[in-house]
Amino acid sequence: MVLQKRLDYGFNGYQVPPTPRATRSARKRRSFQKGNEENQMCAFDLLAIVAGKLLFEKESTPNSSKTSTNKDQFAAGSSNVKIECQVEEKLSKVEASAQESTAGRLFVPDLVTQVHEQNSSSRGPLCNQRDLNLGLASLSKTCDSMDSPGLEKLDDKSKSDRGTFSGKIRKSSSTFSGFGDHKPDEQASKLVKDELNKSGKAVNNTASDICSAEDTVICDEKPALVNSHCIAKLPLCGNNIPNVSYPENRDPFNVVSRDDDENSSGCTHPNSTRKLFRPAPRIGDRRIRKIWASKYWKVPPKLKDVTLSNVDDNVKPVSCKRKNYYKYQRSERLYPFKKRRHFGYSLPSNSDGGISGQNPSFQPRDSPVKLRIKSFRVPELFIELPESATIGSLKRAVMEAVTAILGGGLRVGVLLQGKKVRDDDKTLLQTGISQNGQSDALGFSLEPSPPQISPSLGPRRSPFLLPCDTPQPLNRYHPPPGVIPHNICATSPETQPATSGNLIDSDHDSAPSPVEMSVGKSSSNSKALVAVPAVNLESLAVIPGNRKSKGSEIAQRRIRRPFSVAEVEALVQAVEKLGTGRWRDVKLRAFDNAKHRTYVDLKDKWKTLVHTARISPQQRRGEPVPQELLDRVLTAHAYWSQQQAKQQLKQQQQDTRLFLC
DNA sequence: TTTAGGG
């Protein structure tokens, strides 16, 4: 029956008649169980973390009068020296920028502003990449420095502060700050102060406050100013802690991420609000991916939340309510508009990145270019904690992870039209950055500075390394046997591919620069935490200027993630076995854990592989695929094409026969 | 929701 249907659909034949498929729903369930859920911490959260930290720095230092207050806590002033020394080794370019440089203390979101100001006031040449480098470098320093002291306090606080999740969210939101200097709200200030202790300036709560309120609030109208820095400051939440909450109850904890989407609009989308606290504990990859994407591209508000249940995305939550899993998949369709791109902003002021252009017409030469970088993305982190972990330990865990990453040193990458601009000597003009049209094509990325970490895990693994040969554990910490976090569900045997080795796990596969660190030394509660930078190149991709300039049509393109050789290998192997035309199965078989690879992606990749195999090696681009693999691609492709043809023939004959009878 | 294909 199934086969029949497939044939009707023109699918390809099978080498081995497929066992009757489970019902569609059953399959769905299976597939969802299998790990589509995304339990990882949203990159945004990290961003928030970083931003939050930086914000602290920013808030506390510029004001001399307040600096003293903050000094001890955030290592301002002299303590800075110390910190810098520590970092010195890691950040080669930083020394010079040291103290006097304002840039040295920028926190990401404001980096933008600073740059901006600098430009407008001095009329000097636009700060170049190096300037940014300084800022970022110091940024990392800052983060390094603020580590423990603040956290300890936070921890204490948090222990008595484990409210409901929603409560937390709301609370966090209240510290949400708008762009610019709004008058601090008395209450908010107070609240924040309490938490911040001596952090100095309280964060204001303005529109954000409102927006975070309850579902009914809609504030699409003015996404403009409020949005831009909300994200950045939100995390501040008084504790330079990410807006990550860890509810006490048995529910998987949710990590609410008010990413740019939401924040940028500074509001809660009516539709999404409902979902905000919905019971559904998990989210699928698509949803997350979409969220990320939207963040990445700075798209209008869409999703109100990122709900992460388990912190372990590797785990297949079999026992969890399945229904909910399905919902996410096409959640985007629940939105008022079918395509995300339809959510474009019309307000130019909303741009959170890129260049706020100048009119090319009257600035032929060295005219200033204004840049505003709203936020940077931080690599993906995976955190795994036991239910019994305290908020405090969670905070520490996250902070440690972030700190470790930042401590590793960063450098800035400039992306134009999605491509990296490597030539540091090019001028903005030459690059085209100074042109209006490019304003929405400029992006920055934070990248780990020079290789210093386990190169073995780098993206360039042995070309012939089969996935199955790389059982390298995820950079995730796995709890010792016996200590099984509640969130770890047994993996259904059926979900295990025959050749489990084929499984490509996005995690280690796409984590080239494994910044690995363990947590928990500070807290026995934290089972583990390991940071796993998301992707290769774009790992720390920055939110490029939101591309909204072109009307309200915003292109929501996913980040490009080139297939690694290992992935190709797995794909080839799966296709050899399953044939073409069964991409879903291929996905489940070999890429079940690669959350960012959809079956469509796999199909597309196969398509390009076939193409690649057919062209001359000289014409190929990107990471070279071993010829051996390409040969297999052609072979398999030929074979399955033939099979398909045969099947079709048979089918035709059958039809004819039936017809005659 | 999946496939298949064009863009």
Added chain:
DNA sequence: CCCTAAA
């Protein structure tokens, strides 16, 4: 990668 017709 995206988009979308078809099934």
